[in-house]
Amino acid sequence: MQSVVTFEKPLPHxxxxxxDARLYGLQVTADTRRADAFDLRxxxxxxxxxxxxxxxxxxxxNNNRLRARVYEIEQWKSTxxxxxxxxxxxxxALKEExxxxxxxxxxxxxxxxxxxxxxxxxxxxxxxELTYDLADTELxxxxxxxxxxxxxxxxxxxxxWEKINKLEVVKFKLQLDLNDKNEALLIDKDMLSLxxxxxxxxxxxxxxxxxxxxxxxxxxxxxxxxxKKMAIDELQDTLRLREMLFVARGRARNALxxxxxVTNYMMRRRIYDxxxxxxxxxxxxxxxxxxxDKLASELKTIGExxxxxxxxxxxxxxxxxxxxxxxxxxxxxxxxxxxxxEEVRNLRETIRQLQEKQxxxxxxxxxxxxxxxxxxxxxxDKEQSLETDxxxxxxxxxxxxxxxxxxxxNLILASMKDxxxxxVN
Numbered sequence: 007m008q009s010v011v012t013f014e015k016p017l018p019h020x021x022x023x024x025x026d027a028r029l030y031g032l033q034v035t036a037d038t039r040r041a042d043a044f045d046l047r048x049x050x051x052x053x054x055x056x057x058x059x060x061x062x063x064x065x066x067x068n069n070n071r072l073r074a075r076v077y078e079i080e081q082w083k084s085t086x087x088x089x090x091x092x093x094x095x096x097x098x099a100l101k102e103e104x105x106x107x108x109x110x111x112x113x114x115x116x117x118x119x120x121x122x123x124x125x126x127x128x129x130x131x132x133x134x135e136l137t138y139d140l141a142d143t144e145l146x147x148x149x150x151x152x153x154x155x156x157x158x159x160x161x162x163x164x165x166x167w168e169k170i171n172k173l174e175v176v177k178f179k180l181q182l183d184l185n186d187k188n189e190a191l192l193i194d195k196d197m198l199s200l201x202x203x204x205x206x207x208x209x210x211x212x213x214x215x216x217x218x219x220x221x222x223x224x225x226x227x228x229x230x231x232x233x234k235k236m237a238i239d240e241l242q243d244t245l246r247l248r249e250m251l252f253v254a255r256g257r258a259r260n261a262l263x264x265x266x267x268v269t270n271y272m273m274r275r276r277i278y279d280x281x282x283x284x285x286x287x288x289x290x291x292x293x294x295x296x297x298x299d300k301l302a303s304e305l306k307t308i309g310e311x312x313x314x315x316x317x318x319x320x321x322x323x324x325x326x327x328x329x330x331x332x333x334x335x336x337x338x339x340x341x342x343x344x345x346x347x348e349e350v351r352n353l354r355e356t357i358r359q360l361q362e363k364q365x366x367x368x369x370x371x372x373x374x375x376x377x378x379x380x381x382x383x384x385x386x387d388k389e390q391s392l393e394t395d396x397x398x399x400x401x402x403x404x405x406x407x408x409x410x411x412x413x414x415x416n417l418i419l420a421s422m423k424d425x426x427x428x429x430v431n
Contacts, residue, residue: 322350
C-alpha cells in the first residue's frame with residue numbers, strides 16, 4: 007500500500023507581544039493544572055486514609071459484635087444444654103418413681119385378694135357365729151383403705167405419665183432450639199473467620215434485603231427466656247410430682263399398715279373371744295354330761311326302787327287279799343290287817359312319789375340332753391368359726407412385711423444399700 011506524504015502549513019509569524027502573551031497564558035494554565043492535580047492528590051490521599059480507617063474500624067466493630075454474638079449464643083447453648091441434661095435426669099428419676107409406684111400398685115393386689123378372701127371365708131360361718139363383729143368391720147375398712155390407696159396411686163401414675171409426655175415435648179423444643187443455635191454458631195464462627203483475603207467471597211445480588219423470617223433481637227431474647235422459663239417450670243413441677251409420688255407411696259403403705267395392724271388385732275381378739283366362749287361351752291357340756299350320767303344313774307336307781315316298791319305292794323296286797331278269805335270269826339281286823347293296809351297305803355304313796363320323781367328326772371334328763379345338743383351344735387359352730395378365723399389370720403401372715411436381717415439390715419440403716427454391688431449370681 008502506498009503511503010501519502012503531506013506537508014503542514016507553516017504557522018504565521020507572531021509578534022513579540024503575542025508571543026509574551028502566549029507564554030504567560032501557558033504558564034497560568036500550567037500553574038492551574040498543577041494546583042488542581044495537587045488538590046486532587048491531597049483529597050484522594052485523605053479519602054484513602056479515611057476510608058481505610060473507617061473500613062478497618064467497621065470490620066473491627068463487626069468482628070467484636072460477631073464475637074459477642076457467638077459468646078452470647080454459646081452461653082444460651084450452655085444454659086439450654088444444662089436444662090436438657092436436667093430434664094433427662096428428671097425424666098429418668100420420674101420414670102423410676104412411676105415404676106416404683108406401679109410396683110407398689112401391683113403389691114396392693116395381694117392385700118386386696120387376702121382381704122376379700124378373708125371376708126368370703128368368714129361369710130361361711132354358721133348360725134349365731136355369722137355376726138357383724140369388730141373383725142368384720144375392720145376387714146371392710148381395710149378393703150376400703152386398699153381400694154382408696156389403689157385409686158390414689160393410679161391417679162399419681164396417670165399424672166406422672168402425663169408429666170413425662172410434657173417433658174418429652176419440652177425436651178423436643180429444647181433440642182430443636184439447641185440445633186438452631188448450633189447451626190447459628192457454625193455460621194457466625196465461619197463468618198468471623200472470613201476476611202478480604204478469603205477465596206469464597208463474592209458479590210451478592212441483594213445483600214441488604216431482610217428475610218421474611220427475621221425477628222428483632224428483643225423477640226429472640228424473649229423467646230430464649232420463655233424457653234428457659236418453660237423448662238425450669240417443668241423441672242420444678244416434675245420435682246414436686248416426684249415428691250408427691252414418694253409421699254403417696256409412703257402414705258399408702260402407712261395407712262394400709264396401720265389398718266392391717268388394727269384388723270389383725272381385732273382378728274386375734276375375735277379368736278380369743280371365740281376360744282373363751284368355746285372353752286366355756288366345752289366346760290358346760292362336760293358338766294352337763296356329768297350331770298346327765300349322774301341323773302341316768304339316779305333314774306336307774308329310782309327304777310330299781312320303783313320295781314322293788316311295786317313288788318312290795320304286790321306282796322302287801324296279796325296278803326290283804328288272801329287274809330280276806332279267812333273263815334268265820336277269824337276274819338277280824340287285827341293289827342296285822344291294820345299294818346298291811348297302812349303298808350299298802352304307804353307303798354302306794356311311795357310309788358306315786360317315785361313315779362313323779364322319775365317323771366321329773368326324765369324331763370330333766372331330756373332337758374339336759376336337749377341343752378347338750380344345742381351346746382354341741384353351738385360348740386361345733388364356734389369350732390368352725392375359730393378354724394375360719396385362724397385360717398384367715400394365717401392367710402394374713404402374707405401381708406406382714408419382710409424384715410431385713412443381718413447385713414441387709416445394716417446396709418439399710420447406714421443408707422448404703424445402693425452403693426454395694428449386686429451379685430448377679
